[in-house]
Amino acid sequence: MEIRWSKDTACVCLYKDRRLTEGVFFKDRVSLFMTHKLRKGNVSLLLKNFMLSDVGNYQCQVISKDRTEEITVRVRINPDVQPVSQSPIFQDGNAQLMLHEDKKTREPSKKLSRHASHHSQSDEKQHGNYSTGVSSNDNFQLVIPQTTQEATISMGSEFIVPCYLSPEICATAMQIKWFKEMDCVCVYKNRRVIEGRAYKDRASLITHELERGNVSLHLSNFSVSDVGDYHCQVISRDGTKEITVGVRIKPEVQPVSKSPTSPDQSIQLKLFEIHKIWTEEETNKMDESALMSEMKVNNVQELHQMLIKAYTEKDRQLEKTEQALRETRTDLDRALRLNPQFLDRDNPNPF
Incomplete structure:
Protein backbone atom coordinates (compact mmCIF):
# COMPACT_ATOMS: atom_id res chain seq x y z
CA MET A 1 0.00 0.00 0.00
CA GLY A 128 -12.02 6.26 15.14
CA ASN A 129 -13.29 8.63 12.46
CA TYR A 130 -11.90 8.46 8.93
CA SER A 131 -12.42 10.33 5.68
CA THR A 132 -11.64 9.37 2.13
CA GLY A 133 -10.08 11.27 -0.71
CA VAL A 134 -7.00 12.03 -2.72
CA SER A 135 -5.28 15.37 -3.16
CA SER A 136 -4.80 17.28 -6.37
CA ASN A 137 -1.19 17.70 -7.51
CA ASP A 138 -1.65 21.44 -6.96
CA ASN A 139 -3.16 21.05 -3.48
CA PHE A 140 -0.22 22.38 -1.48
CA GLN A 141 0.75 24.96 1.13
CA LEU A 142 3.80 27.22 1.44
CA VAL A 143 5.81 26.58 4.60
CA ILE A 144 9.09 27.55 6.29
CA PRO A 145 11.21 24.65 7.63
CA GLN A 146 11.79 24.78 11.36
CA THR A 147 15.48 24.10 10.79
CA THR A 148 15.88 27.39 8.86
CA GLN A 149 14.15 29.76 11.26
CA GLU A 150 17.48 31.08 12.56
CA ALA A 151 20.59 32.03 10.61
CA THR A 152 24.00 33.57 11.23
CA ILE A 153 24.90 35.75 8.23
CA SER A 154 28.16 37.48 7.39
CA MET A 155 27.94 40.81 5.65
CA GLY A 156 28.37 40.36 1.89
CA SER A 157 27.57 36.62 1.97
CA GLU A 158 24.65 34.73 0.42
CA PHE A 159 21.34 34.89 2.27
CA ILE A 160 18.40 32.50 1.82
CA VAL A 161 14.74 33.31 2.51
CA PRO A 162 13.33 29.78 2.91
CA CYS A 163 10.06 28.62 1.36
CA TYR A 164 8.89 25.13 0.38
CA LEU A 165 5.81 23.50 -1.10
CA SER A 166 4.17 21.04 1.27
CA PRO A 167 3.60 18.29 0.35
CA GLU A 168 6.79 18.16 -1.67
CA ILE A 169 5.72 18.51 -5.32
CA CYS A 170 7.40 19.79 -8.47
CA ALA A 171 7.18 23.56 -9.07
CA THR A 172 9.07 23.81 -12.37
CA ALA A 173 5.89 24.48 -14.39
CA MET A 174 4.53 27.04 -11.91
CA GLN A 175 5.06 30.80 -11.73
CA ILE A 176 6.91 32.15 -8.67
CA LYS A 177 7.14 35.78 -7.56
CA TRP A 178 9.22 37.16 -4.68
CA PHE A 179 8.77 40.66 -3.25
CA LYS A 180 10.44 42.62 -0.46
CA GLU A 181 7.64 44.74 0.87
CA MET A 182 6.06 45.81 -2.49
CA ASP A 183 9.27 45.81 -4.54
CA CYS A 184 9.74 42.85 -6.91
CA VAL A 185 12.87 40.83 -6.11
CA CYS A 186 12.49 38.24 -8.87
CA VAL A 187 9.96 36.45 -11.08
CA TYR A 188 10.22 32.82 -12.22
CA LYS A 189 8.18 32.39 -15.39
CA ASN A 190 8.39 30.03 -18.36
CA ARG A 191 11.30 28.25 -16.61
CA ARG A 192 13.34 31.47 -16.49
CA VAL A 193 14.29 33.74 -13.57
CA ILE A 194 13.87 37.51 -14.10
CA GLU A 195 15.51 39.74 -11.48
CA GLY A 196 13.85 42.82 -10.05
CA ARG A 197 15.24 46.23 -11.03
CA ALA A 198 16.87 46.80 -7.61
CA TYR A 199 18.21 43.22 -7.37
CA LYS A 200 20.26 42.95 -10.55
CA ASP A 201 22.83 40.12 -10.26
CA ARG A 202 21.72 39.46 -6.68
CA ALA A 203 18.49 37.44 -6.74
CA SER A 204 18.07 33.84 -7.87
CA LEU A 205 16.25 30.55 -7.33
CA ILE A 206 17.93 27.15 -7.43
CA THR A 207 16.04 25.89 -10.47
CA HIS A 208 16.97 22.19 -10.09
CA GLU A 209 15.58 22.31 -6.52
CA LEU A 210 12.16 23.41 -7.86
CA GLU A 211 11.51 19.76 -8.70
CA ARG A 212 11.51 19.05 -4.94
CA GLY A 213 9.24 21.99 -4.10
CA ASN A 214 12.09 24.25 -2.94
CA VAL A 215 11.14 27.80 -4.02
CA SER A 216 13.48 29.56 -1.56
CA LEU A 217 14.88 32.96 -2.53
CA HIS A 218 18.69 33.30 -2.72
CA LEU A 219 20.18 36.78 -2.29
CA SER A 220 23.89 37.43 -2.73
CA ASN A 221 25.90 40.22 -1.06
CA PHE A 222 23.76 40.47 2.08
CA SER A 223 23.48 43.84 3.83
CA VAL A 224 21.43 45.12 6.79
CA SER A 225 19.02 46.79 4.33
CA ASP A 226 17.89 43.27 3.31
CA VAL A 227 16.16 42.85 6.69
CA GLY A 228 12.38 43.19 6.26
CA ASP A 229 9.25 41.37 5.05
CA TYR A 230 9.45 39.05 2.03
CA HIS A 231 6.31 37.95 0.21
CA CYS A 232 6.21 34.85 -2.00
CA GLN A 233 3.49 33.99 -4.52
CA VAL A 234 3.34 30.59 -6.21
CA ILE A 235 0.84 30.45 -9.08
CA SER A 236 -0.38 27.08 -10.36
CA ARG A 237 -3.35 25.89 -12.40
CA ASP A 238 -5.57 25.82 -9.31
CA GLY A 239 -4.80 29.36 -8.13
CA THR A 240 -2.24 31.34 -6.12
CA LYS A 241 -0.69 30.36 -2.77
CA GLU A 242 1.08 33.07 -0.74
CA ILE A 243 3.26 33.40 2.34
CA THR A 244 5.03 36.34 4.00
CA VAL A 245 8.37 35.70 5.72
CA GLY A 246 9.68 38.14 8.29
CA VAL A 247 13.47 38.56 8.50
CA ARG A 248 14.62 40.27 11.70
CA ILE A 249 17.88 40.84 13.56
CA LYS A 250 17.75 39.03 16.90
CA PRO A 251 17.80 41.95 19.38
CA GLU A 252 18.96 39.83 22.31
CA VAL A 253 22.09 38.90 20.33
CA GLN A 254 22.81 42.01 18.27
CA PRO A 255 21.01 45.33 18.87
CA VAL A 256 19.90 46.93 15.60
CA SER A 257 21.65 50.16 16.58
CA LYS A 258 24.93 48.23 16.62
CA SER A 259 24.34 46.18 13.52
CA PRO A 260 27.64 45.28 11.84
CA THR A 261 28.52 46.86 8.53
CA SER A 262 32.04 45.57 7.85
CA PRO A 263 32.43 42.44 5.69
CA ASP A 264 34.13 40.38 8.41
CA GLN A 265 31.29 40.81 10.90
CA SER A 266 28.13 38.73 11.15
CA ILE A 267 24.65 39.04 12.62
CA GLN A 268 22.09 36.56 13.86
CA LEU A 269 18.69 36.59 12.20
CA LYS A 270 15.35 35.03 12.97
CA LEU A 271 12.99 34.08 10.14
CA PHE A 272 9.31 33.44 10.71
CA GLU A 273 5.96 33.43 8.93
CA ILE A 274 3.96 36.64 9.25
CA HIS A 275 0.17 36.45 8.96
CA LYS A 276 -0.04 39.75 7.17
CA ILE A 277 -3.00 40.94 5.09
CA TRP A 278 -1.84 43.05 2.15
CA THR A 279 -4.19 45.81 1.04
CA GLU A 280 -5.49 46.09 -2.53
CA GLU A 281 -3.27 49.13 -3.08
CA GLU A 282 -0.20 47.20 -1.91
CA THR A 283 -0.96 44.17 -4.11
CA ASN A 284 -1.50 46.49 -7.10
CA LYS A 285 1.95 47.98 -6.47
CA MET A 286 3.40 44.46 -6.32
CA ASP A 287 1.81 43.61 -9.67
CA GLU A 288 3.17 46.82 -11.20
CA SER A 289 6.65 46.10 -9.84
CA ALA A 290 6.61 42.54 -11.23
CA LEU A 291 5.43 43.80 -14.65
CA MET A 292 8.16 46.43 -14.68
CA SER A 293 10.73 43.70 -14.04
CA GLU A 294 9.31 41.48 -16.80
CA MET A 295 9.07 44.33 -19.32
CA LYS A 296 12.42 45.81 -18.24
CA VAL A 297 11.21 49.37 -17.62
CA ASN A 298 12.44 51.73 -14.92
CA ASN A 299 9.30 53.48 -13.71
CA VAL A 300 5.51 53.30 -13.67
CA GLN A 301 5.15 55.94 -16.40
CA GLU A 302 7.19 53.86 -18.84
CA LEU A 303 5.16 50.79 -17.90
CA HIS A 304 1.87 52.56 -18.56
CA GLN A 305 3.17 53.86 -21.90
CA MET A 306 4.22 50.33 -22.94
CA LEU A 307 0.87 48.88 -21.89
CA ILE A 308 -1.03 51.59 -23.80
CA LYS A 309 1.16 50.93 -26.84
CA ALA A 310 0.51 47.17 -26.58
CA TYR A 311 -3.25 47.66 -26.25
CA THR A 312 -3.26 50.13 -29.17
CA GLU A 313 -1.38 47.63 -31.33
CA LYS A 314 -3.88 44.90 -30.43
CA ASP A 315 -6.76 47.23 -31.31
CA ARG A 316 -5.19 47.88 -34.72
CA GLN A 317 -4.78 44.15 -35.33
CA LEU A 318 -8.40 43.58 -34.29
CA GLU A 319 -9.62 46.32 -36.67
CA LYS A 320 -7.62 44.74 -39.53
CA THR A 321 -9.13 41.33 -38.74
CA GLU A 322 -12.67 42.78 -38.65
CA GLN A 323 -12.08 44.59 -41.97
CA ALA A 324 -10.85 41.37 -43.58
CA LEU A 325 -13.96 39.53 -42.29
CA ARG A 326 -16.25 42.25 -43.69
CA GLU A 327 -14.54 42.04 -47.09
CA THR A 328 -14.84 38.24 -47.09
CA ARG A 329 -18.54 38.45 -46.25
CA THR A 330 -19.11 40.98 -49.05
CA ASP A 331 -17.35 38.66 -51.53
CA LEU A 332 -19.49 35.73 -50.38
CA ASP A 333 -22.72 37.73 -50.71
CA ARG A 334 -21.73 38.80 -54.24
CA ALA A 335 -20.91 35.22 -55.22
CA LEU A 336 -24.28 33.97 -53.90
CA ARG A 337 -26.19 36.62 -55.84
CA LEU A 338 -24.40 35.68 -59.07
CA ASN A 339 -24.75 31.93 -58.42
CA PRO A 340 -28.05 31.29 -56.56
CA GLN A 341 -27.76 27.53 -57.25
CA PHE A 342 -25.28 27.39 -54.37
CA LEU A 343 -28.26 27.77 -52.03
CA ASP A 344 -30.37 25.08 -53.74
CA ARG A 345 -30.26 22.20 -51.28
CA ASP A 346 -32.16 19.90 -53.63
CA ASN A 347 -29.47 20.22 -56.31
CA PRO A 348 -27.03 17.30 -55.68
CA ASN A 349 -24.29 19.04 -57.64
CA PRO A 350 -24.59 22.81 -57.78
CA PHE A 351 -21.30 23.01 -59.68
Whole structure:
Protein backbone atom coordinates (compact mmCIF):
# COMPACT_ATOMS: atom_id res chain seq x y z
CA MET A 1 0.00 0.00 0.00
CA GLU A 2 0.93 3.68 -0.07
CA ILE A 3 1.59 5.26 3.34
CA ARG A 4 1.83 9.02 3.94
CA TRP A 5 2.80 10.67 7.21
CA SER A 6 2.53 14.45 7.64
CA LYS A 7 2.90 16.87 10.56
CA ASP A 8 0.42 19.72 10.37
CA THR A 9 0.98 20.81 6.73
CA ALA A 10 4.53 19.43 6.32
CA CYS A 11 5.24 16.09 4.64
CA VAL A 12 7.15 13.77 7.01
CA CYS A 13 7.56 10.76 4.71
CA LEU A 14 6.00 8.84 1.84
CA TYR A 15 6.17 5.05 1.43
CA LYS A 16 5.36 4.10 -2.16
CA ASP A 17 6.41 1.27 -4.47
CA ARG A 18 8.26 -0.32 -1.52
CA ARG A 19 10.48 2.75 -1.18
CA LEU A 20 10.55 5.39 1.58
CA THR A 21 11.02 9.09 0.68
CA GLU A 22 11.69 11.54 3.51
CA GLY A 23 10.07 14.97 3.66
CA VAL A 24 12.41 17.90 3.09
CA PHE A 25 12.05 19.09 6.72
CA PHE A 26 12.75 15.64 8.19
CA LYS A 27 15.86 14.62 6.25
CA ASP A 28 17.81 11.73 7.88
CA ARG A 29 15.38 11.67 10.83
CA VAL A 30 12.45 9.53 9.74
CA SER A 31 11.78 5.82 9.09
CA LEU A 32 9.08 3.13 9.25
CA PHE A 33 9.27 -0.43 10.59
CA MET A 34 10.08 -1.75 7.16
CA THR A 35 9.05 -5.05 5.55
CA HIS A 36 8.71 -7.39 8.57
CA LYS A 37 6.44 -5.03 10.54
CA LEU A 38 4.53 -3.70 7.53
CA ARG A 39 3.43 -7.26 6.78
CA LYS A 40 1.69 -7.26 10.16
CA GLY A 41 0.04 -3.89 9.53
CA ASN A 42 2.41 -1.78 11.66
CA VAL A 43 2.69 1.58 9.87
CA SER A 44 4.04 3.48 12.90
CA LEU A 45 6.32 6.46 12.33
CA LEU A 46 9.81 6.55 13.87
CA LEU A 47 11.51 9.91 14.41
CA LYS A 48 15.14 10.22 15.46
CA ASN A 49 16.72 13.13 17.36
CA PHE A 50 13.52 14.27 19.09
CA MET A 51 13.05 18.04 19.53
CA LEU A 52 10.31 20.12 21.16
CA SER A 53 9.31 21.30 17.68
CA ASP A 54 8.23 17.69 16.98
CA VAL A 55 5.25 18.16 19.29
CA GLY A 56 2.11 18.64 17.19
CA ASN A 57 -0.52 16.84 15.09
CA TYR A 58 0.54 13.90 12.92
CA GLN A 59 -1.69 12.57 10.16
CA CYS A 60 -1.31 9.11 8.66
CA GLN A 61 -2.92 8.13 5.36
CA VAL A 62 -2.93 4.54 4.11
CA ILE A 63 -4.00 4.21 0.49
CA SER A 64 -4.85 0.91 -1.16
CA LYS A 65 -6.32 0.21 -4.56
CA ASP A 66 -9.94 0.88 -3.64
CA ARG A 67 -9.92 2.97 -0.47
CA THR A 68 -8.11 5.57 1.62
CA GLU A 69 -8.08 5.58 5.43
CA GLU A 70 -6.54 8.22 7.67
CA ILE A 71 -6.06 9.05 11.32
CA THR A 72 -4.67 12.04 13.23
CA VAL A 73 -2.47 11.49 16.29
CA ARG A 74 -1.92 14.37 18.72
CA VAL A 75 1.49 14.49 20.42
CA ARG A 76 1.55 16.73 23.50
CA ILE A 77 3.79 17.33 26.52
CA ASN A 78 2.03 15.98 29.61
CA PRO A 79 1.25 19.12 31.67
CA ASP A 80 0.60 17.05 34.80
CA VAL A 81 4.19 15.82 34.78
CA GLN A 82 6.18 18.48 32.95
CA PRO A 83 4.77 22.02 32.52
CA VAL A 84 5.30 23.35 29.02
CA SER A 85 7.05 26.41 30.41
CA GLN A 86 9.69 24.10 31.91
CA SER A 87 10.01 21.75 28.97
CA PRO A 88 13.59 20.51 28.54
CA ILE A 89 15.65 22.07 25.78
CA PHE A 90 19.00 20.40 26.41
CA GLN A 91 20.12 17.03 25.09
CA ASP A 92 20.15 15.46 28.57
CA GLY A 93 16.60 16.67 29.38
CA ASN A 94 13.53 14.42 29.35
CA ALA A 95 9.92 15.23 28.52
CA GLN A 96 6.90 13.07 29.20
CA LEU A 97 4.52 12.99 26.24
CA MET A 98 0.85 12.19 25.70
CA LEU A 99 -0.19 10.57 22.40
CA HIS A 100 -3.85 10.17 21.55
CA GLU A 101 -6.11 10.02 18.53
CA ASP A 102 -7.71 13.28 17.45
CA LYS A 103 -11.32 12.25 16.82
CA LYS A 104 -12.29 15.69 15.60
CA THR A 105 -14.55 15.33 12.54
CA ARG A 106 -12.69 16.15 9.36
CA GLU A 107 -14.19 17.69 6.23
CA PRO A 108 -13.97 15.15 3.39
CA SER A 109 -11.95 16.14 0.37
CA LYS A 110 -13.91 17.52 -2.58
CA LYS A 111 -11.77 15.42 -4.92
CA LEU A 112 -12.74 11.86 -4.05
CA SER A 113 -11.22 8.76 -5.51
CA ARG A 114 -13.32 6.81 -8.00
CA HIS A 115 -13.65 4.00 -5.43
CA ALA A 116 -15.62 4.75 -2.27
CA SER A 117 -14.38 3.83 1.19
CA HIS A 118 -16.01 0.69 2.62
CA HIS A 119 -15.33 0.86 6.36
CA SER A 120 -18.15 -0.35 8.59
CA GLN A 121 -19.59 1.05 11.80
CA SER A 122 -17.55 -1.48 13.75
CA ASP A 123 -14.43 -0.12 12.02
CA GLU A 124 -15.32 3.39 13.20
CA LYS A 125 -15.82 2.22 16.78
CA GLN A 126 -12.53 0.40 16.76
CA HIS A 127 -10.35 2.84 14.84
CA GLY A 128 -12.02 6.26 15.14
CA ASN A 129 -13.29 8.63 12.46
CA TYR A 130 -11.90 8.46 8.93
CA SER A 131 -12.42 10.33 5.68
CA THR A 132 -11.64 9.37 2.13
CA GLY A 133 -10.08 11.27 -0.71
CA VAL A 134 -7.00 12.03 -2.72
CA SER A 135 -5.28 15.37 -3.16
CA SER A 136 -4.80 17.28 -6.37
CA ASN A 137 -1.19 17.70 -7.51
CA ASP A 138 -1.65 21.44 -6.96
CA ASN A 139 -3.16 21.05 -3.48
CA PHE A 140 -0.22 22.38 -1.48
CA GLN A 141 0.75 24.96 1.13
CA LEU A 142 3.80 27.22 1.44
CA VAL A 143 5.81 26.58 4.60
CA ILE A 144 9.09 27.55 6.29
CA PRO A 145 11.21 24.65 7.63
CA GLN A 146 11.79 24.78 11.36
CA THR A 147 15.48 24.10 10.79
CA THR A 148 15.88 27.39 8.86
CA GLN A 149 14.15 29.76 11.26
CA GLU A 150 17.48 31.08 12.56
CA ALA A 151 20.59 32.03 10.61
CA THR A 152 24.00 33.57 11.23
CA ILE A 153 24.90 35.75 8.23
CA SER A 154 28.16 37.48 7.39
CA MET A 155 27.94 40.81 5.65
CA GLY A 156 28.37 40.36 1.89
CA SER A 157 27.57 36.62 1.97
CA GLU A 158 24.65 34.73 0.42
CA PHE A 159 21.34 34.89 2.27
CA ILE A 160 18.40 32.50 1.82
CA VAL A 161 14.74 33.31 2.51
CA PRO A 162 13.33 29.78 2.91
CA CYS A 163 10.06 28.62 1.36
CA TYR A 164 8.89 25.13 0.38
CA LEU A 165 5.81 23.50 -1.10
CA SER A 166 4.17 21.04 1.27
CA PRO A 167 3.60 18.29 0.35
CA GLU A 168 6.79 18.16 -1.67
CA ILE A 169 5.72 18.51 -5.32
CA CYS A 170 7.40 19.79 -8.47
CA ALA A 171 7.18 23.56 -9.07
CA THR A 172 9.07 23.81 -12.37
CA ALA A 173 5.89 24.48 -14.39
CA MET A 174 4.53 27.04 -11.91
CA GLN A 175 5.06 30.80 -11.73
CA ILE A 176 6.91 32.15 -8.67
CA LYS A 177 7.14 35.78 -7.56
CA TRP A 178 9.22 37.16 -4.68
CA PHE A 179 8.77 40.66 -3.25
CA LYS A 180 10.44 42.62 -0.46
CA GLU A 181 7.64 44.74 0.87
CA MET A 182 6.06 45.81 -2.49
CA ASP A 183 9.27 45.81 -4.54
CA CYS A 184 9.74 42.85 -6.91
CA VAL A 185 12.87 40.83 -6.11
CA CYS A 186 12.49 38.24 -8.87
CA VAL A 187 9.96 36.45 -11.08
CA TYR A 188 10.22 32.82 -12.22
CA LYS A 189 8.18 32.39 -15.39
CA ASN A 190 8.39 30.03 -18.36
CA ARG A 191 11.30 28.25 -16.61
CA ARG A 192 13.34 31.47 -16.49
CA VAL A 193 14.29 33.74 -13.57
CA ILE A 194 13.87 37.51 -14.10
CA GLU A 195 15.51 39.74 -11.48
CA GLY A 196 13.85 42.82 -10.05
CA ARG A 197 15.24 46.23 -11.03
CA ALA A 198 16.87 46.80 -7.61
CA TYR A 199 18.21 43.22 -7.37
CA LYS A 200 20.26 42.95 -10.55
CA ASP A 201 22.83 40.12 -10.26
CA ARG A 202 21.72 39.46 -6.68
CA ALA A 203 18.49 37.44 -6.74
CA SER A 204 18.07 33.84 -7.87
CA LEU A 205 16.25 30.55 -7.33
CA ILE A 206 17.93 27.15 -7.43
CA THR A 207 16.04 25.89 -10.47
CA HIS A 208 16.97 22.19 -10.09
CA GLU A 209 15.58 22.31 -6.52
CA LEU A 210 12.16 23.41 -7.86
CA GLU A 211 11.51 19.76 -8.70
CA ARG A 212 11.51 19.05 -4.94
CA GLY A 213 9.24 21.99 -4.10
CA ASN A 214 12.09 24.25 -2.94
CA VAL A 215 11.14 27.80 -4.02
CA SER A 216 13.48 29.56 -1.56
CA LEU A 217 14.88 32.96 -2.53
CA HIS A 218 18.69 33.30 -2.72
CA LEU A 219 20.18 36.78 -2.29
CA SER A 220 23.89 37.43 -2.73
CA ASN A 221 25.90 40.22 -1.06
CA PHE A 222 23.76 40.47 2.08
CA SER A 223 23.48 43.84 3.83
CA VAL A 224 21.43 45.12 6.79
CA SER A 225 19.02 46.79 4.33
CA ASP A 226 17.89 43.27 3.31
CA VAL A 227 16.16 42.85 6.69
CA GLY A 228 12.38 43.19 6.26
CA ASP A 229 9.25 41.37 5.05
CA TYR A 230 9.45 39.05 2.03
CA HIS A 231 6.31 37.95 0.21
CA CYS A 232 6.21 34.85 -2.00
CA GLN A 233 3.49 33.99 -4.52
CA VAL A 234 3.34 30.59 -6.21
CA ILE A 235 0.84 30.45 -9.08
CA SER A 236 -0.38 27.08 -10.36
CA ARG A 237 -3.35 25.89 -12.40
CA ASP A 238 -5.57 25.82 -9.31
CA GLY A 239 -4.80 29.36 -8.13
CA THR A 240 -2.24 31.34 -6.12
CA LYS A 241 -0.69 30.36 -2.77
CA GLU A 242 1.08 33.07 -0.74
CA ILE A 243 3.26 33.40 2.34
CA THR A 244 5.03 36.34 4.00
CA VAL A 245 8.37 35.70 5.72
CA GLY A 246 9.68 38.14 8.29
CA VAL A 247 13.47 38.56 8.50
CA ARG A 248 14.62 40.27 11.70
CA ILE A 249 17.88 40.84 13.56
CA LYS A 250 17.75 39.03 16.90
CA PRO A 251 17.80 41.95 19.38
CA GLU A 252 18.96 39.83 22.31
CA VAL A 253 22.09 38.90 20.33
CA GLN A 254 22.81 42.01 18.27
CA PRO A 255 21.01 45.33 18.87
CA VAL A 256 19.90 46.93 15.60
CA SER A 257 21.65 50.16 16.58
CA LYS A 258 24.93 48.23 16.62
CA SER A 259 24.34 46.18 13.52
CA PRO A 260 27.64 45.28 11.84
CA THR A 261 28.52 46.86 8.53
CA SER A 262 32.04 45.57 7.85
CA PRO A 263 32.43 42.44 5.69
CA ASP A 264 34.13 40.38 8.41
CA GLN A 265 31.29 40.81 10.90
CA SER A 266 28.13 38.73 11.15
CA ILE A 267 24.65 39.04 12.62
CA GLN A 268 22.09 36.56 13.86
CA LEU A 269 18.69 36.59 12.20
CA LYS A 270 15.35 35.03 12.97
CA LEU A 271 12.99 34.08 10.14
CA PHE A 272 9.31 33.44 10.71
CA GLU A 273 5.96 33.43 8.93
CA ILE A 274 3.96 36.64 9.25
CA HIS A 275 0.17 36.45 8.96
CA LYS A 276 -0.04 39.75 7.17
CA ILE A 277 -3.00 40.94 5.09
CA TRP A 278 -1.84 43.05 2.15
CA THR A 279 -4.19 45.81 1.04
CA GLU A 280 -5.49 46.09 -2.53
CA GLU A 281 -3.27 49.13 -3.08
CA GLU A 282 -0.20 47.20 -1.91
CA THR A 283 -0.96 44.17 -4.11
CA ASN A 284 -1.50 46.49 -7.10
CA LYS A 285 1.95 47.98 -6.47
CA MET A 286 3.40 44.46 -6.32
CA ASP A 287 1.81 43.61 -9.67
CA GLU A 288 3.17 46.82 -11.20
CA SER A 289 6.65 46.10 -9.84
CA ALA A 290 6.61 42.54 -11.23
CA LEU A 291 5.43 43.80 -14.65
CA MET A 292 8.16 46.43 -14.68
CA SER A 293 10.73 43.70 -14.04
CA GLU A 294 9.31 41.48 -16.80
CA MET A 295 9.07 44.33 -19.32
CA LYS A 296 12.42 45.81 -18.24
CA VAL A 297 11.21 49.37 -17.62
CA ASN A 298 12.44 51.73 -14.92
CA ASN A 299 9.30 53.48 -13.71
CA VAL A 300 5.51 53.30 -13.67
CA GLN A 301 5.15 55.94 -16.40
CA GLU A 302 7.19 53.86 -18.84
CA LEU A 303 5.16 50.79 -17.90
CA HIS A 304 1.87 52.56 -18.56
CA GLN A 305 3.17 53.86 -21.90
CA MET A 306 4.22 50.33 -22.94
CA LEU A 307 0.87 48.88 -21.89
CA ILE A 308 -1.03 51.59 -23.80
CA LYS A 309 1.16 50.93 -26.84
CA ALA A 310 0.51 47.17 -26.58
CA TYR A 311 -3.25 47.66 -26.25
CA THR A 312 -3.26 50.13 -29.17
CA GLU A 313 -1.38 47.63 -31.33
CA LYS A 314 -3.88 44.90 -30.43
CA ASP A 315 -6.76 47.23 -31.31
CA ARG A 316 -5.19 47.88 -34.72
CA GLN A 317 -4.78 44.15 -35.33
CA LEU A 318 -8.40 43.58 -34.29
CA GLU A 319 -9.62 46.32 -36.67
CA LYS A 320 -7.62 44.74 -39.53
CA THR A 321 -9.13 41.33 -38.74
CA GLU A 322 -12.67 42.78 -38.65
CA GLN A 323 -12.08 44.59 -41.97
CA ALA A 324 -10.85 41.37 -43.58
CA LEU A 325 -13.96 39.53 -42.29
CA ARG A 326 -16.25 42.25 -43.69
CA GLU A 327 -14.54 42.04 -47.09
CA THR A 328 -14.84 38.24 -47.09
CA ARG A 329 -18.54 38.45 -46.25
CA THR A 330 -19.11 40.98 -49.05
CA ASP A 331 -17.35 38.66 -51.53
CA LEU A 332 -19.49 35.73 -50.38
CA ASP A 333 -22.72 37.73 -50.71
CA ARG A 334 -21.73 38.80 -54.24
CA ALA A 335 -20.91 35.22 -55.22
CA LEU A 336 -24.28 33.97 -53.90
CA ARG A 337 -26.19 36.62 -55.84
CA LEU A 338 -24.40 35.68 -59.07
CA ASN A 339 -24.75 31.93 -58.42
CA PRO A 340 -28.05 31.29 -56.56
CA GLN A 341 -27.76 27.53 -57.25
CA PHE A 342 -25.28 27.39 -54.37
CA LEU A 343 -28.26 27.77 -52.03
CA ASP A 344 -30.37 25.08 -53.74
CA ARG A 345 -30.26 22.20 -51.28
CA ASP A 346 -32.16 19.90 -53.63
CA ASN A 347 -29.47 20.22 -56.31
CA PRO A 348 -27.03 17.30 -55.68
CA ASN A 349 -24.29 19.04 -57.64
CA PRO A 350 -24.59 22.81 -57.78
CA PHE A 351 -21.30 23.01 -59.68
